[in-house]
Amino acid sequence: MSSAVPPLFLRRLSVALAVWTGGVVLLHYFWPIGPVREAAQPVLRTVVLLSGMVLVLAAVRGVMHHGRRWRRPESAAFLVGAGLSLGTGLLPGGYEAGPGWWVYAWLLRPGWAALLALVPLFLLAALYRRLRMDEPAAFLFAAGLVLMLWAQTPAMVATWPWLAGLRHSLLSWLVAPVLRGVLIGLSLGVVWRLLAQRGGHSG
Amino acid sequence: MSSCRYCGAENADDATLCAQCGRVLTVPPPQVLAQIQGVLPAEPVILSGRLPPGDEALWQALVTAVAASSPPPPSSPSPATGGPAMRIGLGLPMVVVILITAVLTAAGWRSDLSPAPPRPGVAAAYHLIAVLPSTARVLLAWDYDPTTQGEMQLLAQPLLRHLLSRRVVLVNVSLRPLGPAMAAAAFAGLETAVPLAQAPVDLGFLPGESAALQALALAPAGVAPLSPAARDRLALAGDEPITAFDLIIEFSAETATSRQWVEQIAARQPVPLIVAASGAVAPALEPYAQTGQIVALLSGYPDALAYEALLGIPGTATERQMAQNAVHLLVLAVVIAALIRSLRRRPSP
Numbered sequence: 001m002s003s004a005v006p007p008l009f010l011r012r013l014s015v016a017l018a019v020w021t022g023g024v025v026l027l028h029y030f031w032p033i034g035p036v037r038e039a040a041q042p043v044l045r046t047v048v049l050l051s052g053m054v055l056v057l058a059a060v061r062g063v064m065h066h067g068r069r070w071r072r073p074e075s076a077a078f079l080v081g082a083g084l085s086l087g088t089g090l091l092p093g094g095y096e097a098g099p100g101w102w103v104y105a106w107l108l109r110p111g112w113a114a115l116l117a118l119v120p121l122f123l124l125a126a127l128y129r130r131l132r133m134d135e136p137a138a139f140l141f142a143a144g145l146v147l148m149l150w151a152q153t154p155a156m157v158a159t160w161p162w163l164a165g166l167r168h169s170l171l172s173w174l175v176a177p178v179l180r181g182v183l184i185g186l187s188l189g190v191v192w193r194l195l196a197q198r199g200g201h202s203g
Numbered sequence: 204m205s206s207c208r209y210c211g212a213e214n215a216d217d218a219t220l221c222a223q224c225g226r227v228l229t230v231p232p233p234q235v236l237a238q239i240q241g242v243l244p245a246e247p248v249i250l251s252g253r254l255p256p257g258d259e260a261l262w263q264a265l266v267t268a269v270a271a272s273s274p275p276p277p278s279s280p281s282p283a284t285g286g287p288a289m290r291i292g293l294g295l296p297m298v299v300v301i302l303i304t305a306v307l308t309a310a311g312w313r314s315d316l317s318p319a320p321p322r323p324g325v326a327a328a329y330h331l332i333a334v335l336p337s338t339a340r341v342l343l344a345w346d347y348d349p350t351t352q353g354e355m356q357l358l359a360q361p362l363l364r365h366l367l368s369r370r371v372v373l374v375n376v377s378l379r380p381l382g383p384a385m386a387a388a389a390f391a392g393l394e395t396a397v398p399l400a401q402a403p404v405d406l407g408f409l410p411g412e413s414a415a416l417q418a419l420a421l422a423p424a425g426v427a428p429l430s431p432a433a434r435d436r437l438a439l440a441g442d443e444p445i446t447a448f449d450l451i452i453e454f455s456a457e458t459a460t461s462r463q464w465v466e467q468i469a470a471r472q473p474v475p476l477i478v479a480a481s482g483a484v485a486p487a488l489e490p491y492a493q494t495g496q497i498v499a500l501l502s503g504y505p506d507a508l509a510y511e512a513l514l515g516i517p518g519t520a521t522e523r524q525m526a527q528n529a530v531h532l533l534v535l536a537v538v539i540a541a542l543i544r545s546l547r548r549r550p551s552p
Contacts, residue, residue, distance in 0.1 A: 025414070025417065028417075029417075029471075032471070037421065040417070040421065041418075041421050041422060041425075041442070044414055044415075044417050044418035044421060045418055045425065045426065047411050047414040047415070047418065048409060048410060048411040048414065048415050048418050048426060050411075051410035051411035051412075051414070051415065052410045052411075054410070055380075055410055094383075094384075095381075095383070095384040095387075096383070096384060096387040104349075104384055108349055108381075109349040109352060109388075111349075112348060112349035112350045112352075113349055113350060113352065113353055115350060116350045116351060120534070124534065124537045124541075127537070127538065127541045128537060128540060128541040128544065131541045131542065131544070131545045132545055133293065133294035133542065133545040133546060138545075139293050139294070139297075142297065142538065142541075142542060143297065145538060146297070146301060146535070146538060149531055149534060149535055149538070150304070151505075152482070152503070152504065152505050152531065153308075153527070153528060153531040153532070153535075154505075154508060154524045154527050154528055155308055155309075155524075155528045156304075156308050156531075157505070159307075159308050160308075161320060164320060164322065164505070164509075165320075167322075167505070168322045168323070171485070171486055171489050171502075172489065172493070175486040175489055176486075176489035176490050176492075176493055179486065179487055179489065179490055180490040180493075183490065
Protein backbone atom coordinates (compact mmCIF):
# COMPACT_ATOMS: atom_id res chain seq x y z
CA MET A 1 0.00 0.00 0.00
CA SER A 2 1.26 3.49 -0.80
CA SER A 3 2.27 5.67 2.14
CA ALA A 4 0.14 8.52 0.75
CA VAL A 5 -3.10 6.72 1.66
CA PRO A 6 -4.27 7.57 5.21
CA PRO A 7 -5.11 4.75 7.63
CA LEU A 8 -8.52 3.19 7.38
CA PHE A 9 -9.82 4.54 10.69
CA LEU A 10 -8.87 8.09 9.67
CA ARG A 11 -10.73 7.70 6.41
CA ARG A 12 -13.78 6.37 8.25
CA LEU A 13 -13.53 9.18 10.76
CA SER A 14 -13.43 11.84 8.05
CA VAL A 15 -16.41 10.27 6.25
CA ALA A 16 -18.35 10.11 9.53
CA LEU A 17 -17.54 13.77 10.28
CA ALA A 18 -18.55 14.84 6.78
CA VAL A 19 -21.84 12.93 6.98
CA TRP A 20 -22.61 14.31 10.46
CA THR A 21 -21.78 17.91 9.47
CA GLY A 22 -23.62 17.76 6.17
CA GLY A 23 -26.63 16.08 7.75
CA VAL A 24 -26.91 18.60 10.57
CA VAL A 25 -26.53 21.62 8.28
CA LEU A 26 -28.99 20.22 5.75
CA LEU A 27 -31.54 19.43 8.47
CA HIS A 28 -31.12 22.91 9.90
CA TYR A 29 -31.62 24.44 6.48
CA PHE A 30 -35.09 22.92 6.20
CA TRP A 31 -36.06 22.64 9.90
CA PRO A 32 -34.42 25.43 11.91
CA ILE A 33 -35.97 24.24 15.17
CA GLY A 34 -34.62 23.80 18.74
CA PRO A 35 -32.47 20.65 18.86
CA VAL A 36 -31.31 20.91 15.25
CA ARG A 37 -30.42 24.54 15.82
CA GLU A 38 -28.46 23.63 18.95
CA ALA A 39 -26.51 21.05 16.98
CA ALA A 40 -25.92 23.27 13.96
CA GLN A 41 -24.58 26.26 15.85
CA PRO A 42 -21.24 24.75 17.00
CA VAL A 43 -20.82 22.99 13.66
CA LEU A 44 -21.18 26.24 11.70
CA ARG A 45 -18.91 28.17 14.06
CA THR A 46 -16.26 25.49 13.63
CA VAL A 47 -16.62 25.77 9.86
CA VAL A 48 -15.93 29.52 10.07
CA LEU A 49 -12.80 28.85 12.13
CA LEU A 50 -11.68 26.09 9.80
CA SER A 51 -12.17 28.35 6.78
CA GLY A 52 -9.92 30.92 8.42
CA MET A 53 -7.31 28.25 9.04
CA VAL A 54 -7.55 27.15 5.41
CA LEU A 55 -6.81 30.72 4.30
CA VAL A 56 -3.79 30.88 6.63
CA LEU A 57 -2.53 27.53 5.36
CA ALA A 58 -2.97 28.68 1.76
CA ALA A 59 -0.91 31.79 2.51
CA VAL A 60 1.81 29.70 4.21
CA ARG A 61 1.85 27.32 1.26
CA GLY A 62 2.17 30.25 -1.16
CA VAL A 63 5.08 31.71 0.81
CA MET A 64 6.82 28.31 0.97
CA HIS A 65 6.34 27.79 -2.76
CA HIS A 66 7.80 31.17 -3.69
CA GLY A 67 10.42 30.94 -0.93
CA ARG A 68 11.96 27.98 -2.75
CA ARG A 69 12.34 30.09 -5.92
CA TRP A 70 13.03 33.45 -4.32
CA ARG A 71 15.67 34.33 -6.93
CA ARG A 72 12.99 34.77 -9.60
CA PRO A 73 11.77 38.39 -9.78
CA GLU A 74 8.07 37.50 -9.58
CA SER A 75 8.59 35.27 -6.53
CA ALA A 76 10.75 37.90 -4.84
CA ALA A 77 8.05 40.51 -5.51
CA PHE A 78 5.42 38.17 -4.05
CA LEU A 79 7.47 37.57 -0.92
CA VAL A 80 8.17 41.27 -0.41
CA GLY A 81 4.50 42.15 -0.97
CA ALA A 82 3.29 39.41 1.37
CA GLY A 83 5.78 40.43 4.06
CA LEU A 84 4.84 44.09 3.74
CA SER A 85 1.12 43.33 3.89
CA LEU A 86 1.48 41.03 6.88
CA GLY A 87 3.81 43.37 8.76
CA THR A 88 1.70 46.48 8.31
CA GLY A 89 -1.52 44.54 8.93
CA LEU A 90 -0.20 43.34 12.29
CA LEU A 91 0.66 46.86 13.45
CA PRO A 92 -1.85 48.58 15.77
CA GLY A 93 -4.72 49.95 13.68
CA GLY A 94 -4.24 47.32 10.97
CA TYR A 95 -5.20 48.64 7.55
CA GLU A 96 -7.35 51.38 9.02
CA ALA A 97 -4.65 53.62 10.54
CA GLY A 98 -0.93 54.29 10.47
CA PRO A 99 1.46 52.50 8.07
CA GLY A 100 -1.18 49.88 7.21
CA TRP A 101 -3.50 52.61 5.99
CA TRP A 102 -0.66 54.15 3.98
CA VAL A 103 0.11 50.81 2.28
CA TYR A 104 -3.57 50.30 1.57
CA ALA A 105 -4.26 53.83 0.32
CA TRP A 106 -1.12 54.34 -1.77
CA LEU A 107 -0.23 50.84 -2.97
CA LEU A 108 -3.11 48.37 -2.76
CA ARG A 109 -6.00 50.61 -3.71
CA PRO A 110 -4.46 52.37 -6.75
CA GLY A 111 -2.93 49.12 -7.96
CA TRP A 112 -6.17 47.19 -7.82
CA ALA A 113 -8.22 50.07 -9.18
CA ALA A 114 -5.82 50.44 -12.11
CA LEU A 115 -6.45 46.81 -13.07
CA LEU A 116 -10.20 47.38 -13.45
CA ALA A 117 -9.72 50.78 -15.04
CA LEU A 118 -7.86 49.10 -17.89
CA VAL A 119 -10.87 46.94 -18.79
CA PRO A 120 -12.89 49.68 -20.56
CA LEU A 121 -9.79 50.65 -22.52
CA PHE A 122 -9.32 47.07 -23.69
CA LEU A 123 -13.00 46.84 -24.59
CA LEU A 124 -12.94 50.10 -26.52
CA ALA A 125 -9.78 49.08 -28.36
CA ALA A 126 -11.41 45.75 -29.27
CA LEU A 127 -14.57 47.56 -30.39
CA TYR A 128 -12.61 49.95 -32.57
CA ARG A 129 -10.58 47.19 -34.16
CA ARG A 130 -13.20 44.46 -34.55
CA LEU A 131 -16.63 46.06 -34.98
CA ARG A 132 -18.13 45.07 -38.33
CA MET A 133 -21.52 46.49 -39.09
CA ASP A 134 -22.29 43.95 -41.81
CA GLU A 135 -23.53 41.46 -39.20
CA PRO A 136 -26.87 41.78 -37.36
CA ALA A 137 -25.24 40.77 -34.08
CA ALA A 138 -22.72 43.61 -34.40
CA PHE A 139 -25.52 46.11 -35.00
CA LEU A 140 -27.47 44.87 -31.96
CA PHE A 141 -24.31 45.00 -29.85
CA ALA A 142 -23.51 48.56 -30.89
CA ALA A 143 -27.12 49.70 -30.45
CA GLY A 144 -27.31 48.15 -26.95
CA LEU A 145 -24.03 49.76 -25.98
CA VAL A 146 -25.11 53.21 -27.15
CA LEU A 147 -28.51 52.91 -25.44
CA MET A 148 -27.02 51.90 -22.09
CA LEU A 149 -24.38 54.59 -22.39
CA TRP A 150 -27.01 57.25 -23.06
CA ALA A 151 -29.21 56.00 -20.23
CA GLN A 152 -26.36 56.39 -17.73
CA THR A 153 -24.96 59.73 -18.86
CA PRO A 154 -26.14 62.39 -16.37
CA ALA A 155 -26.48 65.13 -19.00
CA MET A 156 -28.53 62.88 -21.29
CA VAL A 157 -30.84 61.71 -18.50
CA ALA A 158 -31.34 65.25 -17.22
CA THR A 159 -32.24 66.45 -20.71
CA TRP A 160 -34.45 63.47 -21.54
CA PRO A 161 -35.77 61.91 -18.29
CA TRP A 162 -37.45 59.07 -20.19
CA LEU A 163 -33.96 57.62 -20.66
CA ALA A 164 -33.90 56.71 -16.94
CA GLY A 165 -37.15 54.82 -17.46
CA LEU A 166 -35.67 53.17 -20.52
CA ARG A 167 -32.75 51.90 -18.44
CA HIS A 168 -35.14 50.47 -15.87
CA SER A 169 -37.31 48.92 -18.56
CA LEU A 170 -34.32 47.34 -20.27
CA LEU A 171 -33.23 45.80 -16.97
CA SER A 172 -36.71 44.66 -15.95
CA TRP A 173 -38.23 43.55 -19.22
CA LEU A 174 -35.26 42.34 -21.19
CA VAL A 175 -32.25 41.55 -19.02
CA ALA A 176 -34.04 39.97 -16.05
CA PRO A 177 -36.17 37.49 -18.07
CA VAL A 178 -33.15 36.50 -20.15
CA LEU A 179 -31.02 35.94 -17.03
CA ARG A 180 -33.84 34.06 -15.33
CA GLY A 181 -34.10 31.86 -18.40
CA VAL A 182 -30.35 31.28 -18.28
CA LEU A 183 -30.51 30.32 -14.58
CA ILE A 184 -33.44 27.94 -15.08
CA GLY A 185 -31.91 26.48 -18.23
CA LEU A 186 -28.60 26.00 -16.45
CA SER A 187 -30.24 24.18 -13.56
CA LEU A 188 -32.26 21.93 -15.86
CA GLY A 189 -29.15 21.27 -17.94
CA VAL A 190 -27.12 20.26 -14.89
CA VAL A 191 -29.86 17.92 -13.68
CA TRP A 192 -30.30 16.41 -17.12
CA ARG A 193 -26.56 15.84 -17.60
CA LEU A 194 -26.31 14.32 -14.12
CA LEU A 195 -29.13 11.90 -14.81
CA ALA A 196 -27.69 11.09 -18.22
CA GLN A 197 -24.28 10.46 -16.70
CA ARG A 198 -25.65 8.25 -13.97
CA GLY A 199 -27.68 6.31 -16.53
CA GLY A 200 -24.64 5.91 -18.76
CA HIS A 201 -22.49 4.53 -15.95
CA SER A 202 -25.04 2.10 -14.67
CA GLY A 203 -25.78 0.84 -18.13
CA MET B 204 2.49 -3.68 -8.66
CA SER B 205 -0.26 -2.48 -10.97
CA SER B 206 -0.65 -3.37 -14.60
CA CYS B 207 -1.31 -0.86 -17.37
CA ARG B 208 -4.73 -1.39 -18.94
CA TYR B 209 -3.41 -0.25 -22.33
CA CYS B 210 -0.17 -2.20 -22.81
CA GLY B 211 -0.26 -4.63 -19.87
CA ALA B 212 3.15 -3.58 -18.50
CA GLU B 213 3.73 -3.87 -14.76
CA ASN B 214 4.35 -0.62 -12.87
CA ALA B 215 5.05 0.38 -9.27
CA ASP B 216 2.03 0.98 -7.01
CA ASP B 217 2.58 4.72 -6.71
CA ALA B 218 3.31 5.29 -10.43
CA THR B 219 0.91 7.63 -12.20
CA LEU B 220 2.25 7.09 -15.75
CA CYS B 221 3.01 3.78 -17.40
CA ALA B 222 6.76 3.31 -17.80
CA GLN B 223 6.14 1.36 -21.04
CA CYS B 224 3.57 3.39 -22.99
CA GLY B 225 3.45 6.64 -21.01
CA ARG B 226 -0.33 6.65 -20.55
CA VAL B 227 -2.07 7.67 -17.37
CA LEU B 228 -2.43 4.65 -15.08
CA THR B 229 -4.99 5.81 -12.57
CA VAL B 230 -7.89 7.81 -13.85
CA PRO B 231 -10.16 9.02 -11.05
CA PRO B 232 -13.85 8.21 -11.51
CA PRO B 233 -15.98 11.08 -12.83
CA GLN B 234 -17.21 13.24 -9.99
CA VAL B 235 -20.59 14.85 -9.52
CA LEU B 236 -21.04 17.86 -11.82
CA ALA B 237 -17.71 17.27 -13.56
CA GLN B 238 -17.46 17.36 -17.35
CA ILE B 239 -20.25 19.86 -17.84
CA GLN B 240 -18.54 22.22 -20.22
CA GLY B 241 -18.79 25.90 -19.47
CA VAL B 242 -20.76 25.38 -16.26
CA LEU B 243 -18.06 24.26 -13.89
CA PRO B 244 -14.29 24.48 -14.15
CA ALA B 245 -12.66 21.36 -15.48
CA GLU B 246 -11.14 18.90 -13.06
CA PRO B 247 -7.66 18.23 -14.40
CA VAL B 248 -5.86 14.99 -13.64
CA ILE B 249 -2.91 16.14 -11.53
CA LEU B 250 0.24 14.26 -12.37
CA SER B 251 3.07 14.07 -9.89
CA GLY B 252 6.39 15.31 -11.22
CA ARG B 253 7.17 16.52 -14.73
CA LEU B 254 7.44 14.78 -18.06
CA PRO B 255 11.04 13.74 -18.63
CA PRO B 256 12.54 15.48 -21.68
CA GLY B 257 13.11 13.43 -24.78
CA ASP B 258 10.49 10.76 -24.04
CA GLU B 259 8.42 10.86 -27.22
CA ALA B 260 5.82 8.40 -25.97
CA LEU B 261 4.89 10.59 -23.00
CA TRP B 262 4.65 13.72 -25.13
CA GLN B 263 2.52 11.90 -27.67
CA ALA B 264 0.20 10.71 -24.91
CA LEU B 265 -0.13 14.28 -23.67
CA VAL B 266 -0.86 15.64 -27.16
CA THR B 267 -3.46 12.91 -27.74
CA ALA B 268 -5.15 13.66 -24.43
CA VAL B 269 -5.30 17.41 -25.13
CA ALA B 270 -6.62 16.85 -28.66
CA ALA B 271 -9.29 14.47 -27.37
CA SER B 272 -10.54 16.98 -24.81
CA SER B 273 -10.73 19.92 -27.25
CA PRO B 274 -14.14 20.79 -28.72
CA PRO B 275 -14.56 20.01 -32.43
CA PRO B 276 -14.14 22.91 -34.87
CA PRO B 277 -17.37 24.42 -36.26
CA SER B 278 -18.53 22.60 -39.36
CA SER B 279 -19.43 25.73 -41.31
CA PRO B 280 -18.58 29.39 -41.10
CA SER B 281 -20.97 31.80 -39.39
CA PRO B 282 -23.99 32.47 -41.61
CA ALA B 283 -26.08 35.60 -41.87
CA THR B 284 -23.96 38.51 -42.88
CA GLY B 285 -25.94 41.43 -44.10
CA GLY B 286 -23.24 42.86 -46.34
CA PRO B 287 -22.97 46.45 -47.62
CA ALA B 288 -26.75 46.97 -47.55
CA MET B 289 -26.84 46.42 -43.82
CA ARG B 290 -23.85 48.66 -43.28
CA ILE B 291 -25.41 51.54 -45.19
CA GLY B 292 -29.00 50.82 -44.09
CA LEU B 293 -28.34 50.46 -40.37
CA GLY B 294 -24.85 51.69 -39.62
CA LEU B 295 -25.11 55.07 -41.33
CA PRO B 296 -28.46 56.06 -39.72
CA MET B 297 -27.08 54.97 -36.37
CA VAL B 298 -24.09 57.28 -36.68
CA VAL B 299 -26.35 60.16 -37.73
CA VAL B 300 -28.79 59.59 -34.82
CA ILE B 301 -25.95 59.43 -32.28
CA LEU B 302 -24.39 62.63 -33.58
CA ILE B 303 -27.69 64.55 -33.66
CA THR B 304 -28.56 63.38 -30.13
CA ALA B 305 -25.15 64.36 -28.78
CA VAL B 306 -25.39 67.82 -30.33
CA LEU B 307 -28.94 68.36 -29.04
CA THR B 308 -27.90 67.27 -25.55
CA ALA B 309 -24.89 69.56 -25.52
CA ALA B 310 -27.08 72.46 -26.68
CA GLY B 311 -29.94 71.84 -24.26
CA TRP B 312 -28.16 70.73 -21.10
CA ARG B 313 -27.83 73.07 -18.16
CA SER B 314 -26.34 72.21 -14.79
CA ASP B 315 -29.50 73.36 -13.01
CA LEU B 316 -31.73 70.79 -14.73
CA SER B 317 -33.67 68.70 -12.23
CA PRO B 318 -32.47 65.09 -11.97
CA ALA B 319 -34.39 62.22 -13.52
CA PRO B 320 -37.04 60.47 -11.41
CA PRO B 321 -35.45 57.70 -9.31
CA ARG B 322 -35.92 54.06 -10.21
CA PRO B 323 -38.38 52.13 -8.00
CA GLY B 324 -35.48 50.35 -6.25
CA VAL B 325 -33.93 53.66 -5.19
CA ALA B 326 -37.22 54.99 -3.85
CA ALA B 327 -37.89 51.70 -2.00
CA ALA B 328 -34.47 51.78 -0.34
CA TYR B 329 -34.97 55.40 0.68
CA HIS B 330 -38.34 54.69 2.29
CA LEU B 331 -37.08 51.56 4.09
CA ILE B 332 -34.33 53.62 5.74
CA ALA B 333 -36.52 56.66 6.34
CA VAL B 334 -38.93 54.72 8.57
CA LEU B 335 -36.25 53.09 10.76
CA PRO B 336 -36.54 54.00 14.45
CA SER B 337 -33.43 55.20 16.28
CA THR B 338 -33.23 51.88 18.15
CA ALA B 339 -33.00 49.89 14.92
CA ARG B 340 -30.03 47.69 14.11
CA VAL B 341 -28.77 47.67 10.53
CA LEU B 342 -26.29 45.12 9.25
CA LEU B 343 -23.95 46.41 6.53
CA ALA B 344 -22.22 43.76 4.42
CA TRP B 345 -19.14 45.07 2.58
CA ASP B 346 -18.53 42.62 -0.25
CA TYR B 347 -16.25 44.46 -2.64
CA ASP B 348 -12.55 44.99 -3.15
CA PRO B 349 -10.40 48.04 -3.97
CA THR B 350 -10.89 47.11 -7.63
CA THR B 351 -14.44 48.43 -7.61
CA GLN B 352 -14.12 50.85 -4.73
CA GLY B 353 -14.37 53.91 -6.98
CA GLU B 354 -17.88 52.96 -8.07
CA MET B 355 -19.08 51.24 -4.91
CA GLN B 356 -18.08 53.98 -2.49
CA LEU B 357 -20.12 56.48 -4.50
CA LEU B 358 -23.12 54.22 -4.04
CA ALA B 359 -22.46 53.45 -0.37
CA GLN B 360 -21.97 56.98 0.90
CA PRO B 361 -25.47 58.42 0.32
CA LEU B 362 -26.90 55.36 2.10
CA LEU B 363 -24.46 55.86 4.99
CA ARG B 364 -25.41 59.54 5.25
CA HIS B 365 -29.05 58.59 5.42
CA LEU B 366 -28.44 55.86 8.01
CA LEU B 367 -26.34 58.18 10.20
CA SER B 368 -29.08 60.79 10.08
CA ARG B 369 -31.50 58.14 11.41
CA ARG B 370 -29.08 57.46 14.36
CA VAL B 371 -29.47 53.68 14.06
CA VAL B 372 -26.98 51.08 15.30
CA LEU B 373 -24.71 50.10 12.40
CA VAL B 374 -22.90 46.76 12.27
CA ASN B 375 -20.21 45.99 9.65
CA VAL B 376 -19.44 42.53 8.36
CA SER B 377 -17.72 41.23 5.22
CA LEU B 378 -17.21 38.02 3.29
CA ARG B 379 -14.13 39.54 1.62
CA PRO B 380 -10.76 39.85 3.37
CA LEU B 381 -10.46 43.53 2.48
CA GLY B 382 -14.09 44.29 3.28
CA PRO B 383 -13.36 45.87 6.70
CA ALA B 384 -10.90 48.27 5.03
CA MET B 385 -13.58 49.15 2.46
CA ALA B 386 -16.02 49.93 5.26
CA ALA B 387 -13.46 52.11 7.05
CA ALA B 388 -12.68 53.96 3.79
CA ALA B 389 -16.37 54.59 3.07
CA PHE B 390 -16.98 56.04 6.55
CA ALA B 391 -13.73 58.05 6.43
CA GLY B 392 -14.75 59.53 3.07
CA LEU B 393 -17.90 61.15 4.45
CA GLU B 394 -17.86 64.95 4.65
CA THR B 395 -18.43 64.97 8.40
CA ALA B 396 -16.71 62.68 10.89
CA VAL B 397 -18.88 59.94 12.37
CA PRO B 398 -19.68 60.72 16.04
CA LEU B 399 -18.15 58.23 18.45
CA ALA B 400 -21.59 57.28 19.77
CA GLN B 401 -22.59 56.27 16.25
CA ALA B 402 -19.39 54.44 15.34
CA PRO B 403 -20.28 51.12 13.70
CA VAL B 404 -19.74 47.79 15.45
CA ASP B 405 -17.26 45.72 13.44
CA LEU B 406 -17.80 41.98 13.09
CA GLY B 407 -14.91 41.98 10.61
CA PHE B 408 -14.13 39.46 7.88
CA LEU B 409 -16.02 36.16 8.02
CA PRO B 410 -14.34 33.31 6.12
CA GLY B 411 -16.47 30.38 5.02
CA GLU B 412 -18.89 31.99 2.57
CA SER B 413 -22.30 30.21 2.73
CA ALA B 414 -21.46 28.42 5.99
CA ALA B 415 -20.32 31.71 7.51
CA LEU B 416 -23.62 33.30 6.53
CA GLN B 417 -25.54 30.45 8.15
CA ALA B 418 -23.49 30.92 11.32
CA LEU B 419 -24.17 34.65 11.16
CA ALA B 420 -27.89 34.01 10.76
CA LEU B 421 -27.92 31.76 13.82
CA ALA B 422 -26.07 34.11 16.18
CA PRO B 423 -24.55 37.34 14.82
CA ALA B 424 -22.99 38.27 18.16
CA GLY B 425 -21.27 34.91 18.40
CA VAL B 426 -19.34 34.80 15.13
CA ALA B 427 -16.66 37.35 16.06
CA PRO B 428 -14.98 38.47 19.26
CA LEU B 429 -16.34 41.86 20.34
CA SER B 430 -15.05 44.44 22.79
CA PRO B 431 -17.28 45.12 25.83
CA ALA B 432 -18.14 48.57 24.41
CA ALA B 433 -19.15 47.06 21.06
CA ARG B 434 -21.16 44.37 22.84
CA ASP B 435 -23.00 47.04 24.84
CA ARG B 436 -23.72 49.06 21.75
CA LEU B 437 -24.94 46.02 19.83
CA ALA B 438 -27.05 44.86 22.80
CA LEU B 439 -27.53 41.38 21.40
CA ALA B 440 -27.59 38.17 23.40
CA GLY B 441 -25.04 35.55 22.32
CA ASP B 442 -27.63 33.23 20.81
CA GLU B 443 -30.01 35.85 19.40
CA PRO B 444 -30.58 35.24 15.65
CA ILE B 445 -30.24 37.65 12.76
CA THR B 446 -33.92 38.54 13.02
CA ALA B 447 -32.84 40.98 15.75
CA PHE B 448 -31.74 43.23 12.88
CA ASP B 449 -34.25 45.53 11.23
CA LEU B 450 -32.49 45.82 7.89
CA ILE B 451 -29.58 44.31 5.97
CA ILE B 452 -27.74 46.27 3.28
CA GLU B 453 -25.19 44.51 1.12
CA PHE B 454 -22.69 46.50 -0.93
CA SER B 455 -21.76 44.03 -3.63
CA ALA B 456 -19.50 43.91 -6.64
CA GLU B 457 -19.81 40.15 -7.09
CA THR B 458 -22.84 38.14 -8.14
CA ALA B 459 -21.79 35.08 -6.13
CA THR B 460 -21.74 36.83 -2.74
CA SER B 461 -25.10 38.50 -3.34
CA ARG B 462 -26.56 35.16 -4.34
CA GLN B 463 -25.26 33.69 -1.07
CA TRP B 464 -26.93 36.47 0.91
CA VAL B 465 -30.18 35.81 -0.92
CA GLU B 466 -30.01 32.02 -0.54
CA GLN B 467 -28.81 31.85 3.06
CA ILE B 468 -30.41 34.93 4.59
CA ALA B 469 -33.08 36.69 2.53
CA ALA B 470 -34.90 33.55 1.41
CA ARG B 471 -35.12 32.19 4.97
CA GLN B 472 -35.33 35.20 7.27
CA PRO B 473 -37.94 37.97 7.47
CA VAL B 474 -35.29 40.74 7.56
CA PRO B 475 -35.50 42.95 4.44
CA LEU B 476 -32.39 42.92 2.24
CA ILE B 477 -31.25 45.93 0.20
CA VAL B 478 -28.46 45.28 -2.30
CA ALA B 479 -26.38 48.17 -3.61
CA ALA B 480 -24.54 46.58 -6.51
CA SER B 481 -22.03 47.69 -9.09
CA GLY B 482 -23.36 48.35 -12.58
CA ALA B 483 -21.86 45.11 -13.87
CA VAL B 484 -23.47 42.94 -11.20
CA ALA B 485 -26.94 44.48 -10.91
CA PRO B 486 -28.42 42.95 -14.11
CA ALA B 487 -27.60 39.47 -12.82
CA LEU B 488 -29.43 40.25 -9.56
CA GLU B 489 -32.53 41.70 -11.21
CA PRO B 490 -34.44 38.34 -11.10
CA TYR B 491 -34.00 38.24 -7.29
CA ALA B 492 -35.29 41.80 -7.04
CA GLN B 493 -38.33 40.94 -9.15
CA THR B 494 -39.21 38.01 -6.87
CA GLY B 495 -38.92 40.23 -3.80
CA GLN B 496 -36.04 38.35 -2.21
CA ILE B 497 -34.03 41.53 -2.66
CA VAL B 498 -36.42 44.22 -1.46
CA ALA B 499 -34.56 47.07 -3.16
CA LEU B 500 -31.77 46.86 -5.72
CA LEU B 501 -29.57 49.89 -6.38
CA SER B 502 -27.18 49.87 -9.27
CA GLY B 503 -24.09 51.89 -10.08
CA TYR B 504 -23.51 55.60 -10.47
CA PRO B 505 -26.99 56.63 -11.75
CA ASP B 506 -28.67 55.27 -8.63
CA ALA B 507 -26.08 56.94 -6.39
CA LEU B 508 -26.94 60.23 -8.07
CA ALA B 509 -30.67 59.57 -7.73
CA TYR B 510 -30.29 58.70 -4.02
CA GLU B 511 -28.40 61.94 -3.36
CA ALA B 512 -31.18 63.83 -5.12
CA LEU B 513 -33.78 62.10 -2.89
CA LEU B 514 -31.75 62.92 0.22
CA GLY B 515 -31.42 66.52 -0.87
CA ILE B 516 -27.75 66.53 0.14
CA PRO B 517 -25.35 66.87 -2.80
CA GLY B 518 -22.47 64.45 -2.30
CA THR B 519 -19.59 63.00 -4.25
CA ALA B 520 -21.84 61.58 -6.98
CA THR B 521 -23.35 65.01 -7.64
CA GLU B 522 -19.93 66.64 -7.66
CA ARG B 523 -18.69 64.21 -10.29
CA GLN B 524 -21.46 64.76 -12.82
CA MET B 525 -19.22 66.73 -15.17
CA ALA B 526 -16.49 64.07 -15.01
CA GLN B 527 -19.05 61.34 -15.71
CA ASN B 528 -20.45 63.31 -18.65
CA ALA B 529 -16.97 63.82 -20.06
CA VAL B 530 -15.99 60.16 -19.80
CA HIS B 531 -19.29 58.93 -21.27
CA LEU B 532 -18.98 61.35 -24.18
CA LEU B 533 -15.42 60.17 -24.75
CA VAL B 534 -16.62 56.57 -24.90
CA LEU B 535 -19.41 57.65 -27.23
CA ALA B 536 -16.83 59.31 -29.48
CA VAL B 537 -14.86 56.07 -29.67
CA VAL B 538 -18.06 54.16 -30.53
CA ILE B 539 -18.80 56.65 -33.32
CA ALA B 540 -15.24 56.32 -34.61
CA ALA B 541 -15.57 52.52 -34.54
CA LEU B 542 -18.87 52.74 -36.44
CA ILE B 543 -17.43 55.03 -39.10
CA ARG B 544 -14.38 52.79 -39.43
CA SER B 545 -16.70 49.81 -39.76
CA LEU B 546 -18.69 51.55 -42.53
CA ARG B 547 -15.52 52.13 -44.52
CA ARG B 548 -14.30 48.55 -44.04
CA ARG B 549 -14.68 45.84 -46.64
CA PRO B 550 -17.36 43.21 -45.91
CA SER B 551 -16.16 40.20 -43.94
CA PRO B 552 -15.56 37.12 -46.14
